[in-house]
Amino acid sequence: MKNRHLVFTGLVLLIALLLPLLTNDYIIQVGTEIAMYAALAAGWNLIGGITGYPSFGNVTFFGLGAILAGAFSVNWHWQYGLAGIVAVLIAGAFGFLLGLPILRLKGHYFSIATLALAQATLAVVTNVQFLGGGRGTSLPLIGSPLIFYYIMFGIAALSALVTYLIVHSQYGNTLLAIKSDEQAAQSVGINTVLAKSTAFALSALLGAMVGVVYAIWQSYIDPPTVFEPGITVLMLVMTLIGGAGTVAGPILGAVIIGLLTQLAMAFSQNASSLILGLGIIVVVLFLPQGILGRQRSGKGGKRKGKHSFSLRG
Amino acid sequence: MSILQIKNLSKDFGGLRVLENISFSLDEGSVVGLIGPNGAGKSTLVNLIGGGDQPTRGEIYFGSRRLNGLPAWRIARLGLARTFQITRIFSDLTLDDNVRLAAWTNGWRGKNLETEVARLIALTELSDKTGVLGRDLTLSDQKRLQLARALALKPKLLLLDEVMAGLNPSELDRAIQLLAKLRNEGITMLVIEHLMRVIMSISDRVLVLHQGTLIADGPPAEIVASSQVQEAYLGRRYVKNRGGFQPDEPSEVKEGT
Numbered sequence: 001m002k003n004r005h006l007v008f009t010g011l012v013l014l015i016a017l018l019l020p021l022l023t024n025d026y027i028i029q030v031g032t033e034i035a036m037y038a039a040l041a042a043g044w045n046l047i048g049g050i051t052g053y054p055s056f057g058n059v060t061f062f063g064l065g066a067i068l069a070g071a072f073s074v075n076w077h078w079q080y081g082l083a084g085i086v087a088v089l090i091a092g093a094f095g096f097l098l099g100l101p102i103l104r105l106k107g108h109y110f111s112i113a114t115l116a117l118a119q120a121t122l123a124v125v126t127n128v129q130f131l132g133g134g135r136g137t138s139l140p141l142i143g144s145p146l147i148f149y150y151i152m153f154g155i156a157a158l159s160a161l162v163t164y165l166i167v168h169s170q171y172g173n174t175l176l177a178i179k180s181d182e183q184a185a186q187s188v189g190i191n192t193v194l195a196k197s198t199a200f201a202l203s204a205l206l207g208a209m210v211g212v213v214y215a216i217w218q219s220y221i222d223p224p225t226v227f228e229p230g231i232t233v234l235m236l237v238m239t240l241i242g243g244a245g246t247v248a249g250p251i252l253g254a255v256i257i258g259l260l261t262q263l264a265m266a267f268s269q270n271a272s273s274l275i276l277g278l279g280i281i282v283v284v285l286f287l288p289q290g291i292l293g294r295q296r297s298g299k300g301g302k303r304k305g306k307h308s309f310s311l312r313g
Numbered sequence: 314m315s316i317l318q319i320k321n322l323s324k325d326f327g328g329l330r331v332l333e334n335i336s337f338s339l340d341e342g343s344v345v346g347l348i349g350p351n352g353a354g355k356s357t358l359v360n361l362i363g364g365g366d367q368p369t370r371g372e373i374y375f376g377s378r379r380l381n382g383l384p385a386w387r388i389a390r391l392g393l394a395r396t397f398q399i400t401r402i403f404s405d406l407t408l409d410d411n412v413r414l415a416a417w418t419n420g421w422r423g424k425n426l427e428t429e430v431a432r433l434i435a436l437t438e439l440s441d442k443t444g445v446l447g448r449d450l451t452l453s454d455q456k457r458l459q460l461a462r463a464l465a466l467k468p469k470l471l472l473l474d475e476v477m478a479g480l481n482p483s484e485l486d487r488a489i490q491l492l493a494k495l496r497n498e499g500i501t502m503l504v505i506e507h508l509m510r511v512i513m514s515i516s517d518r519v520l521v522l523h524q525g526t527l528i529a530d531g532p533p534a535e536i537v538a539s540s541q542v543q544e545a546y547l548g549r550r551y552v553k554n555r556g557g558f559q560p561d562e563p564s565e566v567k568e569g570t
Binding site: 170173174176177179180181183184185186187188189190191192193245 | 390462
């Protein structure tokens with residue numbers, strides 16, 4: 001099993017690294033986007049998939065990363081790297097501190113609260129001049145598209161690595177325990193509030209990292225674009241299609257949705273939404289645990305032993 | 314020396330008083346049975362002690378530590394472990410990961426962790442179920458798993474909420490032996506059980522809850538002889554066939570309050 005994983009991972013890495021040598025700018029652009037969403041989905045998976053708290057507001061951290069890095073570099077003339085690091089740390093702290101109250105809510109209540117969080121953050125950012133206000137922020141054009149491809153790819157790989165390390169640790173088991181039964185988790189001494197908030201913070205850190213790179217890649221950012229709720233929906237859908245709680249699921253989901261979207265766009269702009277919608281319906285009906293997720297086999301399930309291919313990556 | 318002290322404990326759910334002015338203490342190393350009809354407030358009492366819920370009035374002391382207001386996880390780390398009447402296991406984790414996580418959370422590491430996990434799984438007779446996901450375990454295995462998981466906390470006090478329900482007679486005998494063994498290790502236990510055979514064979518003392526109040530507290534023989542307890546819980550049939558397995562009250566797994 002382990003060897004198969006290694007070969008698979010190696011193959012993905014090889015294709016991703018060599019892809020730019022064989023193709024044109026358009027493919028690189030699509031590849032960058034897929035890597036970006038793979039990283040975002042992997043970040044979402046930490047809180048939504050592994051911990052079982054379906055966040056509808058993870059775009060908040062993506063947006064904060066982009067907006068803060070832009071504001072620091074434009075208004076305070078910080079080097080973009082430094083601005084990015086500070087932005088990521090702030091977004092991570094924001095995630096942790098907000099997680100403390102918000103993660104007391106469960107299920108739909110949590111989802112609605114996170115949705116509101118994203119909208120509230122957008123409203124604040126839009127009204128603060130320092131953060132670009134309603135106008136948005138222009139950043140200098142730097143580097144070639146290829147650099148951003150590799151950076152986004154690096155963040156996606158980092159996200160997968162973080163997920164892998166978590167699901168193979170007792171911390172990962174702690175999060176799975178919380179997902180199974182929070183009261184039971186507390187009864188064995190698990191500080192569930194701390195564990196959940198840490199997962200939310202990690203999710204925020206990864207999201208913000210992507211946001212920071214997105215801002216400089218696009219060289220222009222405005223709040224409505226980077227706080228677009230549809231971005232969270234994509235993270236969620238990709239994770240669910242690939243397999244929530246798995247290491248490779250979010251990445252596979254991002255690749256599938258990314259490629260399907262591009263194919264559909266070749267026919268018409270609207271076709272991509274149609275395909276996305278149909279894809280969700282198919283997955284919900286036939287693969288409720290996602291492609292790599294452990295499918296429950298009939299009543300109670302007969303599966304014994306370690307998890308199938310997916311759960312532990 | 315008392316390890317647990319309950320002082321004038323009351324619990325209201327909205328306008329409904331579920332526990333009324335309960336006071337008792339548990340001596341270190343003792344095994345105390347807690348009986349009473351369904352809805353008497355037994356599980357609520359365990360829930361309050363374990364920090365799953367907060368009392369409306371009254372105080373709970375574990376040793377010299379006041380437990381009121383402490384979150385459940387902190388109480389667990391103090392060495393007060395519990396099981397749940399309706400089993401609560403980590404369904405996405407394997408049986409051994411369930412126990413391992415509890416032991417790891419409470420400070421076991423490396424080789425000691427693995428040795429302890431194996432010991433607890435063997436102790437609760439679950440060795441042939443290692444690797445099985447929590448969700449795929451039978452109810453009786455889940456009950457044993459809950460016990461193994463609670464023991465991973467190296468508890469000083471164990472609150473057992475109907476761990477024996479659903480066991481067959483031979484399993485029951487082994488479970489009783491297991492509790493006796495735990496008692497010999499010095500673990501204090503508060504045991505909720507409908508099976509009078511269990512209560513009679515392992516308890517030093519029995520508490521009887523009825524409609525939220527403590528109506529009797531004494532040695533098992535005295536409790537069985539008490540007409541008030543017979544009236545409220547045991548029923549007359551039990552007294553006639555002394556040594557019968559359970560009181561008239563049905564003992565199916567129901568969410569007690």
